Amino acid sequence: MPTELRYSRQRAAIWEWIRNRRDHPTADEVYVALREQFPHLSLATVYRNLMVLSDQGKLRPVVAGDKVTRFDPNTAEHQHFRCTRCGRVFDVEAPEVGRAVRRLDLGTVGTLTDFSLCLEGVCTACAQALEARGDALAPGM
Amino acid sequence: MPTELRYSRQRAAIWEWIRNRRDHPTADEVYVALREQFPHLSLATVYRNLMVLSDQGKLRPVVAGDKVTRFDPNTAEHQHFRCTRCGRVFDVEAPEVGRAVRRLDLGTVGTLTDFSLCLEGVCTACAQALEARGDALAPGM
DNA sequence: ATACGTGCAAACGTTTTGCACATAC
């Protein structure tokens, strides 16, 4: 385990590429995108650096219900909505939910350090596509 | 894909074993437990039947932040607390959070069909073990 | 000079799938 953190062009490029993204890229998406700039880039390097950036608090890993880990440069409190049709993950502001969570009485269960809310449904684009095909929409909650 | 559903001793045994569990077993835990009764049981069979039972609405897959899928026979609305030390998953009643979620204005994002809240922290047992060792507890939120 | 970072390939753990055989209906 490194005791000191050094500069690396790959890490800098990964951060530059992901820092303004709002689409919660996966490691593989980072890899594919940066392969143009670094033809010999390794997926392992991408994973290692995404972990480093997460440890630094610059990224937040998000597990949105599918099995891939996504990485979010927006570290402010917010929640995620995943479209079950297209898999895309959207940001949702839900401060009231955060407040309700922090007000929870966990009783003897334990001490809360973090939480994540994953909303699921059909995004507007997919709903329109389904409508065009004449399919019934999934009923809302 | 089957059009008709037939009886199978394995599926019945899996359901009997899991139906009153409150510890959110993984497929492998089901497999290990039922191997005594069915020495030739296959993990694939367990996965297939857990999927069938989930499709039937008797189980609910829960993804609690670690990478394994757990299966919960409690299909009533409730949330989960995962201890980051021991990995155990506890049930938490949080109707106020559910209400806050359903009140959310998703704007143009899409239509909500489901949601899951995963709380994280240190369970009481682990906190006591840490305290006994003199370690500092992770600060609450 | 000494770590730390990289690329590659191999390993890993979980979940899925293809296939021949067994079983419910």
Next chain:
DNA sequence: GTATGTGCAAAACGTTTGCACGTAT
């Protein structure tokens, strides 16, 4: 008899690791 369920092995998948080489400090 026929479709569904099973066991086994292999594949698939996302992710991690071991190692020799490269590079920042």
